[in-house]
Amino acid sequence: MPVAGIGSASPTQEPPMAALDVPQEADLRKCVHCGLCLNACPTYRELGVEMDSPRGRIYQMVEVSEGRSPVSDHYVEHIGLCLACRACETACPSGVQYGRLIEGALAQIENSVRRSWPERLVRWLAYDKLLRSPLLLKAAGYGLLFYQRSGLARMLSESGVLAELGRLGDLAQLAPEAQSPFFFSNIGRVYSAEGDTRHRVALLAGCMQNVFFSRLNEATVRVLRKNGCEVTVPAGQVCCGALQVHAGLRSIGREQAQQNITALEGGEFDAYITNTAGCGSVLKEYPDLFEHDPEWHGRASAFAAKMRDVSEFLASIDLNTDLAPIHARITYQDSCHLLHGQKIAEAPRKLFRAIPGLELHELPMSDICCGSAGVYNIEHTDVSMALLEDKMHMVASTKANMIVTANPGCMLQLQAGASRFGPDIPVLHVVELLDRAYAGLLPSLR
Template sequence: MNSEPLADCVHCGFCLPTCPTYVVSGQETESPRGRIYLMDLAARGEISVDEAFGGHIDSCLGCLACVPACPSGVRYDKLIESVRPQVEREVPRGFADRLFRRLIFALFPYPNRLRLAALAGLLYTRSGLRTLLHRLGVVERLPSRLRALEALLPPVGLQALFSSVPEMTPGRGEVRLRVGLLAGCANRVFFGDVNAATVRVLAAEGCDVYVPRDNQCCGALSSHAGHEEDGAERAKATIEMFERYRLDVVVANVAGCGSALKEYGDILSGSPDFAERAKAFSAKVRDITELLAELPARTARAPLDLRVAYHDACHLANAQGVRSQPREVLRSIPGLSVHDIAEAELCCGSAGIYNLVQPDTAEELGRRKAENLQATGPDVVATANAGCLLQIRRFLDEGITVVHPVQLLDASIRGVALFATADLNAKTRERR
């Protein structure tokens, strides 16, 4: 890897308190400063890229909380993304680890496969098998990764599983923008309601909304896990897909996907065919809350009498620098109060596939996040990322609903009670 950016680190340690794995373990090697130090030693050939090294790179959530915290301007995001492929290449993984990772990458980026898996999950839950296995203590004896997979199964209904939004929804009144929405892969399967709410809100605010049907995974999972080539191929396909619609803006309502779309310009900077197109594409990408904060509101908003605890998704706050916009959007709803939480910069442990491959650390972080959220006494927890929604729901007390901010805005614009249609609050309790 390139050792130049490594030299920017002056070892001051300002990143330490923002790093979730350091906060949990207290271990230098589990901190950005420690990881950069090891990367530097590896780049100089003083240490080998072995299992111990790889373990500390794998354990990084990639939440990037250390990036805004760094006074020296170290681009840890670039460093970790450039060392991950090296670990993938040079550190042999055990059979079970390889198999589990292959399963994840063969499942999550493919909505149809995921839908089948979700259907199996639905049968598993509804048939009473899940309750039975929990009662028998079988689930408790599963390896922690499988247990995490089981616990994260979202309580999605049959109808929601096969719902989809139209390819084109015309904007109401005079049309202000042509907006493309990335339906996502896991998002489309598990959070169809979030997509539906996004489309309704955009249309109500005078945007023509295009949702390409042939949407594949945008490559976020691959790029953030060190699978460079796969990430680049998926980026190209996504760019081509959206180019067909001649859009003013491309919107993401999943923070992880949005941050990947914004990185396309960097990811493809070396590709002769795509460098310019990728740059132009990335410049059009907005998170849904970013766009809504930019557009002067046209719609009337009915009051929602709710206390909302807002959780900053790492890939929104740290990777995209979007912090104030979601709060502004929420505060535009009369009657609703937004509450910031303690340790806001600490990741909830979701982090892409992290809660599946590093379940123990993820669980500790999830519990900590839930405690901090609950301390504000909220009716609702809002966060703008599918992974966080799944992760946080797993650890919250009964009676607190977890939603995407756009769902609250949608309810307010339509003047309906929250979740008149959504089954998001149909939380299954038996698995906890």
């Protein structure tokens, strides 16, 4: 829904906005090229190439920033191979904010490179139309539901037609299951707390989560209600803009941010909740999108101050411990945008400790990306699968019978890993595990 004032920046505001959409010199200067981040970097570990390490990428950004190199195909390739997982940011002793740098570099590429028309068309349809329109997302969801449930998907797969379609066929096969009824019908609703109301929270339901993770969103509402929260799913909210910002489309990300801020800021909520670490990271960093604009920067800062990941929020309140035992041996994959983006490691582990009978067996190198990274697994399938295979070997070493993580994209990637490389065990979100413990249901273990 259009919001008054959005997208109406005067022409005089354009230059400072554009100047923001490149790696900032002050951020680049912080890197002292020590290389202490190299071993934390999944692409450097996988490819062994300096230009695919954080230090190498920062070096290339400096070269472009100082005009010694153009935005070449070579630059686009090495920057594009970055997962934006921000493990280097955690490892860096000099406080380099690599997340800001890579987002600036991706925006710079977007503004400098002339893409082919089919690519422009796909990006326009996906980032500017589909993700921004609940109506289009719903229509696409129903189309996908028909495709998956009518037998058409199986028929096309068995007949070999999908294999002939190349990339499009791969995408059709990779598409997660659409979960009907979709969560869209809950937007605009208010759910009362179970028992006394101790908190008033707003749930950001996401964009594709309304189609592919409807049950996770419902579980999130149930768990929050069990913890004394009145949960509003505010009308007027839209996709957070994370996928656009990570694709270099910061101007679309700004418009998304303005719509969400406008939709939520008048609600007098104690906290804004997301169950998606990748979204949470960008939602908490909305102020970075408005460094040129004092009014929106202030509103974005007030918004970000209330933003919480669901595990962060639950770990910070007096948790309802009326939890049934779950006798399972789990391992936990830290979602990059929760651990490295939001610096949250302890909260999910604290919640696990609250569930009687649950055994957490720490995953070696759980701080290394599983290869999901938004649409990275579609754009760079080989690197993504190599990372996933390594990850599943680590999972096998824990002898866990369930994987738990904190981000829907990681769940899909780990589910793909479980069926492709094994061990073939269920993958749950932190909040789904809590939901089952509150309901007294044992998660199904294969």
